[in-house]
Each structure stands twice: as C-alpha cells, then as structure tokens.
Amino acid sequence: MFGIVGWGAYVPRYRIKTEEIARVWGKDPKTISKGLGIVEKSVPDLDEDTITISVEAARNALARAGIDPKDIGSVYIGSESHPYVVKPSGTVVAQALGCTPELMVADLEFACKAGTAGMQIVLAQVMAGMVKYGLAIGADTSQGRPGDALEYSAAAGGAAFIIGPKPAVVIEDTYSYTTDTPDFWRREGQDYPKHGARFTGKPAYFKHVINATYGLLEKVGRDVSEYDYVVFHMPNAKFPIKAMKHFKIPKEKYLPGLVVTKIGNCYSGSSLLGLSAVLDIAEPEQKILLTSFGSGAGSDSFSLLVKDKILDVQNKAPKTRDYIEKNKEYIDYGMYVKLRKKLKI
C-alpha cells in the first residue's frame, strides 16, 4: 500500500485583479471575470521561479512527511517554465532539500499535467522497490502574452508530493488518456505560448478530462458519486465546472479544490494545488478523485483514499488556503509588467 506521505503547497503573495488587466486592454472586466470565473491571479516576485516555488512547496511536504530527506530516492519536477532550457531544476531543488547525491532526478514537461506525470513515475518506482520515497512536484510561473486571453489566467504556484510506504493518503489507482491534439504549444525560443482558441475546449480539455475520469472509474469499479472530493485541472473556472456538471458532481464536492478563482491557472501546479487544498481538510476514509490535463494532450486520473494518519500531518505545514487567502498584496499592471519582465526596450 503506497501513496502520499507528505504534501505541500506554495503560492506567491502578489495578486493582480482581472479588472486591472481588463482596464489596460480596454475590455469589459465583468464579461471577462464572469466568462473565466477568475477574480484575480497570483504573480511571482522578480526572484521567484519554478525552482524557488518547488523548494517552498517541497519543504512543506517534507515537514508533513517527517522523513529523512536522504531517503528520497528520486525527484521529478513537472513544469513548462523551467528557468533553464538546459540544466535541470530538479538538481537545485534536491540539493536545497538535502536529498543529494544518491538519487535520480529529471525535469518533466507535459504542459499542465507534468506534475501528475511525475507522481505516476515516482509511484511506479516506489511500487517497484527502486526507491523508498519519491518526490513529485508540479510548479510553474506560467506565461501569457500581453493582451492575449491567457494573460487573465496565467499564474504562478506549485505543489509537492512525497510518495512512499505507510501513506496518509493511499493512491488506489491511476489511469491516463493521451492523444496527439495540438491545442496549445510554445516552441523553442518563444516567450509566450500559442493556443487554438476554441479548439482548446471540446476536442482538448473536455475530451481528455472526461475520458480519463471514465477510464479510472471503470478501472477501480466505482461510481463517481462514491467520491467525497473531486478535483479537475483548472485552466479557468468555467471548464472544470462544466466537466463537473457532466459527471453531476455537486458543488460541495468540487469547490474546496477549485482554487483557480483566486490565484488563476498555475499550469503544472493547477490541479495539484487543488488536490493539496483538499488534502488540507480531508478526513479519514474519504475518497478523492483527481484528473489533471496537459495540452498536447493528455489527462492523468487518480483514485485516492484518505487514511487516519492524515490527522497527524495536516497541521505540520502551512495550508494551501493560507497561501491563497492570507498575506496577499495587490499590484497594478505596471508592477506586473516589471515583475514578469514583459517590458522589452
């Protein structure tokens, strides 16, 4: 029986409101805010990136796991904003956490779902006995071209999960659904991603999230109504809510994990921050369903069962909602341009 022994979140403290971005571009803030379901989004400071976010989140995960960092045999960071194109983020994070030198490290990329891909890899390693514990992280300082629809949602944050034996949350099973679907991409050397506008909906997000979820349910032989919490990837609030409605999942089961409304889309960190927020409040014997989505495209679906041990670890690190609600500072578009290094002269 393997699963999550410790989890941790991190979200930068700066926020920019949807209406502030809309003001600059001459758009109607109400229409955009209502359309996307995003009130404000997180913005990283000048010295924050995928590596620093990963370190913060992983330290929280370590605090909950209460294990020796040297027992972590592998570190995989999923992100589409690794600070270096060549040179891994994972080595910096592993060194900062004290896991080096006897471990496996690699950076992962699968648009918004590389974090859950990392979870599957370390789960497999743990199950195979290759490592005692593995660390999987999903973190991003995602990019949105000025004036593009993505600018209202592209945010920063991440979550880390240590997977191993005697878990607080058992990973019962996982199922993936993957196809070649070019809905969103960023080529080498490009600062901002491109997307297929409405093509990102039905044939991309919905097809993969819904099919992966059905696939998992069939694999574990459960009805979706048996789950106490459900988290889907959140590029905005509109998409996951529509997918939740497809499965007739009531609000009280998905609102705790719907973190996008207050922080935006943290890409590789998005569904994992939702999961982290749910784990912060979950009770023993509750069941959690998680389905990520990454453009390109694919979805990883997980069935999780909460154990008694969760009560011992929940309060050992800051909660996800603390990062979302507390200590936040609003910035205007000018500051946002500076922090995101958008000004090119």
Added chain:
Amino acid sequence: MRNVAVVGVGETAFGEHWEKSLRALAVEAGIAAIRDANIEGADIEAMYIGNMSAGKFIGQEHLAALAVDQAGLVGIPSSRLEAACASGSLAFRQACLAVASGEYDIVIAAGAEKMTDLQTEDVTTTLMGAGDQEWEGWLGMTFPGLYALMARRHMYEYNTTREQMALFSVNGHKNAALNPKAQFPFEITVEDVLNSPLVADPLRLLDCSPVSDGAAAVIIASEDAAKRFENPIWLIGSGQATDNLALHDRKSLTSLRATKIAAKKAYEQAGISPEKIDVAEVHDCFSINGLIALEDLGFCERGKSGKFVEDGNIERGAAVSINTSGGLKAKGHPVGATGISQIIEIVKQLRGECGKRQVPAEFGLTHNVGGTGATVVVNIFGKELKERWV
C-alpha cells in the same frame, strides 16, 4: 430555356467540426443529397461547388477536382465558383443555367467551407479578402467594421435602434432552437445581445454570425427529368447582380443596390410581388444586414425595417417568416455553404419537412450576399410550376 427544379437536398450540421476535413464534409452533404433524391452517382452529369477561400483556410485550391474525386464521380465536368459569402448561390445559379440551357438533365450544386482550422484573427483577415483589399483591408478595415459603418448610418438616417437590431438575432436563435443542424440551437434575449462583448461599435458579438464548418448540396433536374421525382421544388425566379466592391464607392450605405437589382429580376421572372413570399432566408451575416435585406427585398418600406421586426412581422407564421433555419447568425455561416443551405431550408419548408419550425408556405425566397453587397443572388422557389407565374 427550360424550367429547373430542386429534387434532392443534403447538408451536414453546421458548427465546429474539429474531426472532419473539408472533403469529408463535402462528401457527407453530397451523399445526403443523392440519397434524398433517390438517384445514383452515375446519374449526375456535372458538379458545381461554391467555396470562398479553401486556399487560405486550409491551403487547398482546385476544389472542383477534389470534390468530384472524393465523391467518386471522376470524369464529369466540375467547376468551383467564388463570390465570397455568395459562392454557394453562384454554384447553384450556374448549375441551374446549365440545366436550363439543355446541356444537362441532372447536376449537383454544392457549397462547403472549413473555417475553424485557422485562429480567429486569421479568419478575420481571410474573410476581409471579400472586400477591397487595397482600399479597405490594408487600411485596417474588417467585416464587422464595415457592417458597423452601415449600422451606424442606418441608425442615423432612420432612427433604427440597437434593440431592433438585436431582435433580428433573437428571431434567428428562436428558430435555430428547433433546427438540429444549427450551430447554436438555443434561444437568446435582447438583453443577451446588448450585454454581449462589443465587436465593432455598435455591433456586439451576438449581432455577428459565427465562424463555422459545414457543407450543403442540392440535386437539380430539368423539367422533364424532375417529373419522375416525388416532390420537386421549382426555381421560378432567379437574379444575380453586382455593386461596387468597396463600401465607400457606393451611393448608399443603408441599401444594397445589388439586392434590389437581383430581387427585381427574380420577382419579375416569378411574376409575383414580395407580399406573396411566405418564407425567406436572408443574409444576416450581421444583424444590420438582415434589416437592410427586409427593405431591399420589398418586405417593408425603406428605413422601416426596425419597426417591422419590432412588430413581430418576421416571426414564424407572421407577415413573412424570416430565417426559419436560424439564419447565418444562429444556424451558422460556413461561408461557401451558406447559399446552398439557405436553398435547402426553403425547399424543405415548401415540401413541408421542417417539423416544429414548419410554416405554411407556397413561395419561398433566398437572399445571399457576397462581401458587403458587391455580389447578391436572389432566388424564388414555388411548390408548383404553373403558367400564371410566368
């Protein structure tokens, strides 16, 4: 010249066909029309296909050959017709003229467009090819912009209101809600239109027809050949006309001269007046163009279209049932397919096959516009072929 009739119709649903290519859509519509007519491919003597810009939308030219190849009809003559959003109607007219001339007895006329492979801004640029690129396009004009100018002028000259324009979209959606082939089969309110995002002042998103994929096809037969079909619908009048390509060269921004010329010809051929038309599909690429069409086609007086719509005259079963299919706004507007799709709706109305959106109809009209009105085709259809119409 011989009389001609439509003896078979078929079309795809209009919408975002992410998993179907242009050729797949065209073949789907063509097979549906052949089945509807209960003929075989070998009966078809020629093909005419309307398409605006497959070259820019999907990088494919030489569409006439592609369509005939994919349909398994290699050998017969095939022609592609282009007049921007009126391409479908041009294909139909050329097909009808070829049959009327005595050259063929049975031909197929189709229209197809695959627009969703491009991003919105590229679609807007491609569609601008229907205007005057040198004098309008390169100066930054877009089609929403051009029609916004027409809307502004109509509001200025005739006190047409924002609400009256919105009502045209509301009517289309009300009908589309009953059309399984429609891209937007749901109702909207005037408030929905007025609160939708601004596109080009005063036009808002719900004043504008969408980007769509789709194809439509009809089988056309000569009078002698048509007699062996169950329910032929006769083309009793047809007119095609042109105007200056660029908007600024026109005498009026609030009337399409080409519509008036084409309509006059069609009414004269049919020997009927506008009051006799029971059902019409008019070219509402933008709500304002729907209003202008009502005036130019003679359904109401010049400048009175807003009030005409407000008084409920375009609703199903009213003075003239307008856009029972949903129109370009709500049924969808895959530009090359639109003209043929309009004809299909009128044929089905006259056959009595429109289910919940059926209206009592003896005469139907289609109005298809290219660009801002530089090409217009008007067709009038009747259930029967009688001397009194001539």
